[in-house]
Amino acid sequence: MISIPSPLRLRLDSAALVANWRWLAAQGGGAACGAAVKANGYGLGARAITHRLAAAGCRDFFVATWAEAAALMPLPGDVSLSVLHGVGEDDMVAARTLPARPVLNSVEQVRRWRAAGEGRPCDVMIDTGMSRLGLRIDEALGGALGGLDVETCLATLASADEDSEQNSRQLAAFRQVRDAIPARRYSLANSAGICLGADYGFDLTRPGIALYGGTPRAEAVGHIRQVAFPEARVLQVRSVRAGETVGYGASWTAPRDCRIAVTNLGYADGFLRCHAGTASAVWQTRALPLVGRVSMDLTAFDATDAGAIGEGDWLRLDYDLPAVSAASGLSQYELLTGLGNRFERVWI
């Protein structure tokens, strides 16, 4: 095998990931702190994240699908894995074989799990106002869960990232659920829910985005560290005369004689066209504004003030999630989960 270096890399900071998990764990009152690692760990690499957080003491992990669960095998010792989308008809083989629990989301899924006759523990999602997945409270109280061995009873906050009345309503509803539905543990809060206070912690919290550098609410500002640092290599540095244009659509005209650094980065890598006009990168200590449009595999930066920059140099994209989200209109989640496979993931 020849090894082919990638012109794109995503530097990933293990220490920041673990520090974020510890901070989130400390906010949850007495609750254990788990980790949502669905969508390949929000694009960063679920396996690497699971092993790092397990070594730090995290015991509860969440993926969306059975394919994601299978990709994590073998699990580090002594951790528990839950599959948030539960069990469809086609999932039963995986659900019987893999050491993971389904999060049952409907009366139908409960029936299916019970019919499998395993008697193995499962998790259950109760809908307290999200109207997406989960049994309705009246269904859960009406005997639908009878005979199940429920490890964790979950609900999802719909508006935890906002100061909405819905948060306290959902908290009250979930307390009623806890009092009425037997389970070993109860779990309500995602990252934003953790920031609402220890009342929302119950037995287990399930942060995702804040582990990976997202700031879901003001309470997390100054505590959550950036984890993912995208970098792109300079393919070419070229001179552009005042009045000449750069890229498709000639959307940028050089206001003076410029030097342009063209990088191996584009919307095929999840670096979308909406970054044009606001994004920038850093070379050494210099900020290089993005110029022109983002193309599929190429993006240009104004390197006029970056004296010695040349082919092969690495540019660090500005990728502070809250700031880039505000500038681009993309959510902090989209900014991470969109990053494509041409980025080599490099954990430091």
Ligand SMILES: *Cc1c(COP(=O)(O)O)cnc(C)c1O
């Ligand atoms: C994704 C997910 C989480 C994590 O949410 P963040 O907002 O990323 O912290 C928690 N719980 C469930 C059910 C999820 O699907």
